[in-house]
Amino acid sequence: MLQDKRILLIIGGGIAAYKSLDLIRRLRERGVRVRAVMTRAAAEFITPLSVASLTGEKTYTELFSLTDEAEMGHIRLSREADLVLVVPATADLMASMANGNARDLATTALLATDKPVMIAPSMNVQMWLHPATQRNLRTLEGDGVVRVGPGSGDLACGEVGDGRLADVMDIVGAVETFFSATARATDRPLTGRRALVTAGPTHEAIDPVRYIANRSSGKQGYAIAQALAALGAETTLISGPTTLPDPANVFTVRVESAREMLAACQAALPADVAVCVAAVADWRMADGSPQKIKKNGGGPPSLKLVENPDILATLSARSNDRPGLVIGFAAETQNVVAYAQAKRDKKKCDWIVANDVSPGTGIMGGDDNTVHLVTADAVEDWPPASKSAVAERLARRIADYLKEPAA
Template sequence: MLADTRILLIVSGSVSAFKVPELIRLLRKAGAAVTPVLTAGGAHFVTPHVLQAVAGEAVHQDLWSLTTEAEIGHIRLARLPDLVVVAPASANMLARMAHGMADDLAATLLLATDKPVLVAPAMNWAMWAHPATRANMATLTARGVHVIGPNDGAMAEAETGPGRLAEPAEIFAAIAALLEAGRAAAHRPLAGRHVLVTSGPTHEPIDPVRYIANRSSGKQGHAIAAALAALGARVTLVSGPVSVPDPAGVQVVKVESAREMLAACEAALPADAAICAAAVADWRTAHAAGQKMKKVPGQPPAPLELALNPDILATLSAHAARPRLVVGFAAETENVVANAIAKRQRKGCDWIVANDVSGDVMGGTENTVHLVTDTGVEDWPRMPKQDVAARLAARLAEALA
């Protein structure tokens, strides 16, 4: 369960320190490595020999050790673990943490670490209820320190109340949950980000039964939305008419025309990034007929007057609420890279994903793309559209990190 994880376990001065060897046993049984740090107060209740025996590692006690501090040992110890646990955390330890003290090895480690910290308070009920302790706890939790316990129960002083150290199994469960949450977060680098994606074609009506459109299945845009959601992003997918299913975990806004797509995109702002993968029709009929236009034998076709559709990519690139990263697509049949470079400059976007659509790309399952940025052009090999989406989502996560 906890294989390949390392816990820095700080033991401070509380009679409940006698429970710590059992906690270490549970952690090691689950595969974790445990590095014990013992305060002067903690050493009154559990010996370094016991901790070393159950942990299988040296116990660290002295900030001024010439052996370890020759290598800046306290900094190395502070950065080494996946999680720092203070169990038991005495009232004195919590106070020193809250006030940023660095007067012994344990306090210095807690000040120097950049890793998550879990405390398991243990003290007399009156000390736990004291306004100073409550204020210290409020300070620590506001800084992101995690807390397990204390429990309500019998104490060493023949009194009963809240302040009893959580049981080793409870502390172990809290440790496992924190480490699992950390692993999940590492695989969700876009958590907390909002990304806008457009996909599919637009249909520009000529009359109630006919329309102008670009060829697009929506497979690439929908795959991009799914890949972004898999990395933790909140995704708004503005989709033209497609037959592919909606991606799971994605907010889908369905539109028909380019003007509807632009309105939906602007309504979705603000966003951290926008990926315009839709094949938006460049033109629409200037005046769509309200009734079906009839073919009259012997007469020429009715003339179509065309008007330019709004440029969604250029509009988002220049928008007052412009996303931090704007990505466009360029579907080309010739001079693919050169046209994409020119399009990026003309539209004012950050990246262009260019592809040659002269073959079976439209409606197919694979794609060969070139990523055009301000630093150059990346030529990606032919791959399934889902893999293109995953690679693009990973690049976007890097850019927004």
């Protein structure tokens, strides 16, 4: 997705500037060509030499450098990129951008560019919430600037709140999404197709306050729904309980239990492809308590469990309206590929996407994934990537499979 893309990275002068070094490394791992411009304030936190060592390119710092202007003028520097990325975007940099200031190399390059601009703000919570900053933000977004973050949490100044620089992998994911969206503007091979995606956990009630569930953030399923919609598919996302916002251009149905998820999937048919990513609880209470179960001094209560419906197997076994392509996910802690192959045979689905979720991988709830695509004929070992990149690649494989025109 990012191979040979060119990014001009503007590094602002904030404590979060040190994270730009990891960002450069992550972008370079994905084949991005990075050039960097540093403000003078940024050089108080990290050195131009560190940046140059990671980019493999000269780091630019001065507007009135005869050598730099002769080798790479600021106009050319600002336009020989596919994207201008500002990390961290300080309150001062945002103010300069919003008001069209050109007082140093960074702000001059930003004013002179004719390329898309993305910012990742980072600052003190009160600076972020100040009316002037919010006014500048509205101006920038009105000008078409794309924003990533900020997040909320402990800040370097000791305060807590909004203003924390977005995680590096979230920024990488936003860059991947930007380029994929740009490519898809004229490339929508799934137009006319219908897609069904399940995501997140299910909650099976024990009583009104307790439930049985699996550890799933829903991030991979949501990314797949977004990727399919971006390729033109009319996409329905059936989501268990998550904290994620509804993906853009996706019809999202929120459910709680496995039985509700199955009913919603059946109501969404017919579909050309079904991607079952949800971590559905295998069991539920035979008879959930209508009131909170209280301790009675006699030890833990006896919970009688029954098996939940198998959504993947049910969709795979349908006759009249079976999706043309049914894909399951297998999260395993050992024998990942072997168990996935056995699951594909048992469920009668077409493909299985297997991933290792053993302790220490960080995949459950994380932003990255390493998967294996198991088909009837082969096993494809995909390299580690962000969940958005995995979604993009899977959506493309689905589009290739369904390349015949929709009826």
